[in-house]
Amino acid sequence: MSPDFLYFxxxxxxxxxxxxxxxLVALGFVLIFKASGIFNFAQGVMALFAALTLVGLLTGQVxxxxxxxxxxxxxxxxxxxxxxxxxAVIGTMVVMIALAFLIERxxxxxxxxxxxxxxxxxxxxLAYFLEGLGDxxxxxxxxxxxxxxxxxxSFWWEDVTREWAAEGxxxxxxxxDKLDVTAAIVAAVLVVALSVFSQYTRMGRxxxxxxxxHQAALSVGISxxxxxxxxxxxxxxxxxxxxxxxxxxxxxxxxLSLIALKALPVLILGGFTSIPGAIVGGxxxxxxxxxxxxxxxxxxxxxIENWFAYVVALVFLLYRPQGLFGDKIIERx
Amino acid sequence: xxxREAGDFKTSYRxxxxxxxxxxERILFWAFIVAAFAxxxxxxxxxxxxxxxxxxxxWSMAAxxxxxxxxxxxxVSLGTGGFMAVxxxxxxxxxxxxxxxxxxxxxxxxxxxxxxxxxxxxxxSLRIKGFYLAVATxxxxxxxxxxxxxxxxxxxxxASGQITAPERLLxxxxxxxxxxxxxxxxxxxxxxxxxxxWIGKNLTRGRIGRQWMAIRDMDIAAExxxxxxxxxxxxxxxxxxxxxxxxxxxxxxxxxxxxxxTEAFGxxxxxxxxxxxxxxxxxxxxxxxxxxxxxxLLPVLLKNLMVGQLGWATDIASHFEIMxxxxxxxFFLIVEPHGLAQLWRLTKEKLRLWPFPH
Amino acid sequence: xxxxxxxxxSQRDILLxxxxxxxxxxxxxxxxxxxxxxxxxxxxxxxxxNGAGKTSMLNVINGxxxxxxxxxxxxxVPRPRxxxxxxxxxxxxxxxxxxxxxxxxxxLDNIMTGRGTLMxxxxxxxxxWTGPAEREEIEHREAVEKIIDFLEIQxxxxxxxxxxxxxxxxxxxxxxxxxxxxxxxxxxxxxxxxNREEKEDMSRFILDVNSQFGxxxxxxxxxMGVVMDLSDRVVVLDYGKKIGDxxxxxxxxxxDVIDAYLGVPHE
Ligand SMILES: Nc1ncnc2c1ncn2[C@@H]1O[C@H](COP(=O)(O)OP(=O)(O)O)[C@@H](O)[C@H]1O
Ligand SMILES: [Mg+2]
Numbered sequence: 001m002s003p004d005f006l007y008f009x010x011x012x013x014x015x016x017x018x019x020x021x022x023x024l025v026a027l028g029f030v031l032i033f034k035a036s037g038i039f040n041f042a043q044g045v046m047a048l049f050a051a052l053t054l055v056g057l058l059t060g061q062v063x064x065x066x067x068x069x070x071x072x073x074x075x076x077x078x079x080x081x082x083x084x085x086x087x088a089v090i091g092t093m094v095v096m097i098a099l100a101f102l103i104e105r106x107x108x109x110x111x112x113x114x115x116x117x118x119x120x121x122x123x124x125x126l127a128y129f130l131e132g133l134g135d136x137x138x139x140x141x142x143x144x145x146x147x148x149x150x151x152x153x154s155f156w157w158e159d160v161t162r163e164w165a166a167e168g169x170x171x172x173x174x175x176x177d178k179l180d181v182t183a184a185i186v187a188a189v190l191v192v193a194l195s196v197f198s199q200y201t202r203m204g205r206x207x208x209x210x211x212x213x214h215q216a217a218l219s220v221g222i223s224x225x226x227x228x229x230x231x232x233x234x235x236x237x238x239x240x241x242x243x244x245x246x247x248x249x250x251x252x253x254x255x256l257s258l259i260a261l262k263a264l265p266v267l268i269l270g271g272f273t274s275i276p277g278a279i280v281g282g283x284x285x286x287x288x289x290x291x292x293x294x295x296x297x298x299x300x301x302x303x304i305e306n307w308f309a310y311v312v313a314l315v316f317l318l319y320r321p322q323g324l325f326g327d328k329i330i331e332r333x
Numbered sequence: 334x335x336x337r338e339a340g341d342f343k344t345s346y347r348x349x350x351x352x353x354x355x356x357x358e359r360i361l362f363w364a365f366i367v368a369a370f371a372x373x374x375x376x377x378x379x380x381x382x383x384x385x386x387x388x389x390x391x392w393s394m395a396a397x398x399x400x401x402x403x404x405x406x407x408x409v410s411l412g413t414g415g416f417m418a419v420x421x422x423x424x425x426x427x428x429x430x431x432x433x434x435x436x437x438x439x440x441x442x443x444x445x446x447x448x449x450x451x452x453x454x455x456x457x458s459l460r461i462k463g464f465y466l467a468v469a470t471x472x473x474x475x476x477x478x479x480x481x482x483x484x485x486x487x488x489x490x491x492a493s494g495q496i497t498a499p500e501r502l503l504x505x506x507x508x509x510x511x512x513x514x515x516x517x518x519x520x521x522x523x524x525x526x527x528x529x530x531w532i533g534k535n536l537t538r539g540r541i542g543r544q545w546m547a548i549r550d551m552d553i554a555a556e557x558x559x560x561x562x563x564x565x566x567x568x569x570x571x572x573x574x575x576x577x578x579x580x581x582x583x584x585x586x587x588x589x590x591x592x593x594x595t596e597a598f599g600x601x602x603x604x605x606x607x608x609x610x611x612x613x614x615x616x617x618x619x620x621x622x623x624x625x626x627x628x629x630l631l632p633v634l635l636k637n638l639m640v641g642q643l644g645w646a647t648d649i650a651s652h653f654e655i656m657x658x659x660x661x662x663x664f665f666l667i668v669e670p671h672g673l674a675q676l677w678r679l680t681k682e683k684l685r686l687w688p689f690p691h
Numbered sequence: 692x693x694x695x696x697x698x699x700x701s702q703r704d705i706l707l708x709x710x711x712x713x714x715x716x717x718x719x720x721x722x723x724x725x726x727x728x729x730x731x732x733x734x735x736x737x738x739x740x741n742g743a744g745k746t747s748m749l750n751v752i753n754g755x756x757x758x759x760x761x762x763x764x765x766x767x768v769p770r771p772r773x774x775x776x777x778x779x780x781x782x783x784x785x786x787x788x789x790x791x792x793x794x795x796x797x798x799l800d801n802i803m804t805g806r807g808t809l810m811x812x813x814x815x816x817x818x819x820w821t822g823p824a825e826r827e828e829i830e831h832r833e834a835v836e837k838i839i840d841f842l843e844i845q846x847x848x849x850x851x852x853x854x855x856x857x858x859x860x861x862x863x864x865x866x867x868x869x870x871x872x873x874x875x876x877x878x879x880x881x882x883x884x885x886n887r888e889e890k891e892d893m894s895r896f897i898l899d900v901n902s903q904f905g906x907x908x909x910x911x912x913x914x915m916g917v918v919m920d921l922s923d924r925v926v927v928l929d930y931g932k933k934i935g936d937x938x939x940x941x942x943x944x945x946x947d948v949i950d951a952y953l954g955v956p957h958e
């Protein structure tokens with residue numbers, strides 16, 4: 001194989017990997033959208049918030065340390081050596097569930113019959129609030145997150161691929177980050193788990209019923225409000241997973257919440273209600289971005305990853321306003 | 334005797350269509366305007382200019398523009414930052430290519446350039462609706478900022494990648510550049526905003542405004558009763574981007590004087606403008622001002638309180654700021670979706686009836 | 692009965708003619724090969740059970756749906772495929788089965804919006820307001836005030852329509868359609884969900900519109916009493932097909948129509 005072709009394969013593989021990351025965030029969107037018709041803009045910030053909390057627990061940070069210092073003059077950054085990873089993850093999950101509960105109580109309950117666009121804007125407000133809260137609780141510096149997810153390039157894969165190159169060409173093998181591979185596996189497991197959950201458990205069936213018809217859900221015997229809390233908790237869990245992956249990869253920092261913006265074009269391709277759609281959409285965007293950067297980037301000066309996904313989504317919408325997997329929209333009056 | 338309608342009967346449709354139908358309200362408004370034009374310039378200093386009044390005026394302009402699109406025509410846009418960038422870079426290119434050009438003309442032409450760009454990015458709205466459209470406008474946001482970063486022609490190949498506004502005079506007084514006196518920049522911004530607020534009022538109270546609102550409230554029915562969606566939507570995009578472009582031009586020329594696209598016109602500015610419109614009141618000219626005033630003043634107040642009075646670190650204050658802004662957005666959407674403008678209207682109605690509540 | 696009775700209905704000019712119209716959505720056939728005409732100045736009722744295709748027929752007439760087959764001739768001219776707003780500018784106005792008012796706007800603004808097709812001042816004049824734009828606005832406001840008087844809704848002129856009771860909303864919607872001074876007015880169940888008294892008011896308005904302004908009206912209505920009182924001729928649809936056409940008396944005697952309304956199962 002020629003090195004050029006191998007570069008192509010490497011780009012596609014890397015694209016698929018980063019696509020999986022987008023899919024992880026998009027998945028959280030889809031869950032909430034399906035169950036409540038809410039387009040949750042705060043999903044990315046939830047991932048950030050989860051990651052911040054996790055780091056805080058791992059390292060034994062005192063929440064609101066800066067604020068406490070400012071008000072009481074007490075200097076208390078840490079309360080101990082921190083928690084073991086598993087305990088910290090569980091602790092973070094508890095926080096995310098509490099958050100889901102509060103969001104339902106304080107926000108959603110009051111906006112039940114509002115138009116989708118109003119709810120959308122409310123979640124933008126929520127995103128801001130959580131961002132401020134996260135910073136205030138845990139500080140806004142960039143933090144490393146290490147809970148033992150393998151990372152770094154895979155030498156084994158490098159060796160294997162070097163063999164593939166044509167004899168005599170100076171090809172040094174493909175670079176693939178172990179972290180990306182882990183993320184892909186985790187995402188796959190997550191999707192399977194969610195499918196099993198929604199197919200085979202009573203709660204899962206109720207959730208699907210809500211997506212189709214609110215009345216039907218009531219007849220299953222679970223109140224709408226409980227369902228919302230559960231859905232937001234699951235979305236919180238997905239956010240935590242995404243937060244761990246992204247955080248391990250590039251540190252826990254504000255830019256993490258911006259991946260939510262990247263998830264939007266993914267959703268447009270995949271449709272807002274389809275879990276496979278979110279996965280496929282994420283992969284398309286991931287691969288498309290990397291290939292575009294490789295082949296079109298040099299022609300126009302590079303860094304087109306910033307907008308490529310949105311333009312793809314835009315062009316795509318013009319042809320299919322309902323997305324890849326959505327039903328054709330027929331308007332009636 | 335504030336807000337008394339007694340004896341204030343309308344005898345013609347013209348009188349009935351006035352912006353301020355109640356006499357005392359009219360008087361109050363004009364007193365306010367006279368004070369803004371004739372009193373404030375004598376007392377303004379650097380701090381009030383750069384931290385309060387110019388930011389308020391520039392953001393009011395942007396909020397006006399966005400409100401026309403979102404509040405009146407119902408097309409949600411997250412591209413405000415990108416369109417402000419177009420206005421700023423158009424102003425820069427015009428100023429450097431035509432050094433003799435009057436600065437007011439530069440500002441207005443920059444709006445014109447932005448209007449054209451806005452129309453192009455508005456075309457998808459004919460097929461895409463709701464938050465699908467909001468996502469599509471993100472393409473404009475990121476693409477435009479990228480363009481101004483990537484192509485050196487836009488920043489005249491300057492080494493820093495920044496653009497810097499050269500000094501321009503108006504009636505012999507510098508209004509851009511470091512030597513411009515606060516009262517001069519303030520008066521320029523005030524004049525521009527005043528004129529375009531008036532134009533905005535005119536546009537929204539007539540046929541075009543009604544067509545925008547018809548599209549917003551029920552687009553299919555609007556089309557069936559004769560509103561052409563293409564014209565209504567594209568004109569809303571054009572007018573809106575025109576205003577936002579002017580805001581961007583003023584942001585660059587008379588407020589900051591030097592900008593760099595990624596920070597100055599990032600996605601956060603788009604959200605900021607959107608928040609102003611929501612907090613102030615969707616579909617309200619007055620609301621655009623109230624929202625802009627609120628979000629400009631809030632950080633100033635918080636900073637004065639927390640940093641100045643309590644002696645906290647500035648980053649704590651700014652974290653509080655985003656938290657409060659986020660909470661307020663939710664609060665307004667829940668309690669008063671029509672924003673501050675509606676609260677003002679309700680207060681007025683109470684005043685009008687006072688002291689007899691029924 | 693309509694008051695434009697210089698000529699019997701059967702001899703007046705044909706305003707609108709639909710020929711062999713068929714319309715389907717995916718697999719669902721909403722309209723199958725329907726032809727009928729509407730004459731100048733008449734009130735033409737379209738009746739039929741739910742799902743018969745009546746609303747779809749109106750949607751075809753004003754260009755919202757595009758039939759797969761058939762032609763439409765309006766005022767003697769075969770009409771090409773057109774967008775709804777073109778139909779509106781060519782004199783077709785409409786009310787809707789489910790109220791489709793602009794909820795954020797006042798009664799006055801809703802009706803003024805209906806006059807949009809008659810207003811000419813462009814964006815620049817509007818921006819200036821003072822002068823031509825304001826004069827035009829006042830001119831049209833006067834016309835709209837006449838409609839408001841006619842429909843007896845002066846007291847709700849400035850009320851946001853979202854706050855009005857159902858019956859009044861229906862009336863405002865009629866006002867919005869009338870504001871366009873249409874030559875053909877399509878009314879989709881204008882009396883659905885109204886009580887006796889409201890129905891009588893609405894019937895009176897429809898008759899007055901027809902007689903005072905000479906407007907031709909196509910009317911979808913379920914209340915047979917109302918249909919018999921108001922209409923000059925009736926076309927009956929069932930399952931997307933035309934099963935009857937004629938004067939109210941003829942239609943009432945038609946066996947197919949009786950079967951359809953009694954729910955005789957189709958073979
Ligand atoms: N936009 C549409 N998409 C799919 N089916 C439609 C649409 N509009 C109408 N139909 C179908 O066409 C048939 C006729 O509907 P309609 O014209 O509304 O009946 P009517 O007004 O006589 O009650 C129904 O079966 C309806 O479901
Ligand atoms: Mg119908």
